Amino acid sequence: MAAPKWGPVERVATYELVIEKIEEQLVSGALGPGDRLPPERELAALLGASRQAVREALRVLQALGIVRSRQGTGSDAGTVIVPAPAHALSRVLRLHLAVSSFPAADLTGARVLLERASAAAAAERRDPEAIARLRELLTAMDADLGREEFSELDTKLHVAIAGSAGNQLVGELTAAVRESLRGALLDGMRAEPDWPTLRDQLRREHRGVVEAIEAGDAPLAADRLERHIRAFHVRIDG
């Protein structure tokens, strides 16, 4: 007979259970943007929860940008589900990645997957405005920059490539994963004593990616971006 397994009791705050109930309605599609939630008192009764728990849950959902509350009695009053702006997703994802315990290889793998797709899509679209923006960033990075300034523009370049892909959701996911690595990538630059040589190499790699995008060569753009990412991650993931 197997020995009994004991684990700590999971304490879940009531407001979290209220959030879960509201989430179920959102995910099933029973509730959507523009819909009004029942008044606090009624919602508490429906869920068998205290008004305090309902109030806390609504405050959290409001902070997440999921609902909006208006005081008063007019037609606009009450708690309404709002369409979340895309960048709110990115912020929340970034926060989570910053404290989550995913192995470094998982983050690199996700980066490669998402950024390959973004580079390929950017090459297929060849949007002149997006390419002009990438060129601008390349030029800015040609200046005699220190690691911090270069790293900031590096993040902007990768996020701009993600943004040129024409799929806003994939762009947000890519940007969030890349941005969550900002600190680790800067540390990788700091660890290299011969900064000018590393900087030259990164510039060449970036230029190669942008040229492939400009030429509309999707597989080449994806391969070059993957090589660029992996070469740097070998430094920082060890």
Place this chain on the structure above:
Amino acid sequence: MAAPKWGPVERVATYELVIEKIEEQLVSGALGPGDRLPPERELAALLGASRQAVREALRVLQALGIVRSRQGTGSDAGTVIVPAPAHALSRVLRLHLAVSSFPAADLTGARVLLERASAAAAAERRDPEAIARLRELLTAMDADLGREEFSELDTKLHVAIAGSAGNQLVGELTAAVRESLRGALLDGMRAEPDWPTLRDQLRREHRGVVEAIEAGDAPLAADRLERHIRAFHVRIDG
């Protein structure tokens, strides 16, 4: 001369600015799991914000699973950064996708990208336990199920494929995108008057994907999963 461009003033609540400041410390790596935040009063002074704003920010971070607060004065008291469990990311992402206004084509594109990668990785790994789980789900779906029950297992199957890919982060992203579509996918099933025929087709497609994974044929697994996803999304995205 260009005409002046007017846009609405963006009102950002103070607690959001507090969250941003804490996020900066997390992303730069200056703060990490296990670290303690300064006491509320001190943090308010450091950030030039009200204690109310700090309290609200901490409540939101707590709801997101980023910090944990303990009352009292012991060594365990105060607000501590906790390593976020991977599934917390999935929940927050799901909530956001449920109310976000990404075009349907973006969601389909992200699904295809992530699920292709997951299926290919699952085929490369050929993990016997993961494959046994997929087989179990296929068998359960062979029963005479209504749309709701079938749809539940359908979600589980896709999430299980994502989970067999060996990259936990990609798995969580895939599961979140797939789960956020749960309601829309069920509606697609409800819209089909000849349910037994649609169910048979979905079963065949699922079986084909799992067989390719079992055979270790990564490109075939990815292609079959993409065809399966696109065929269904044509129904629901129109």
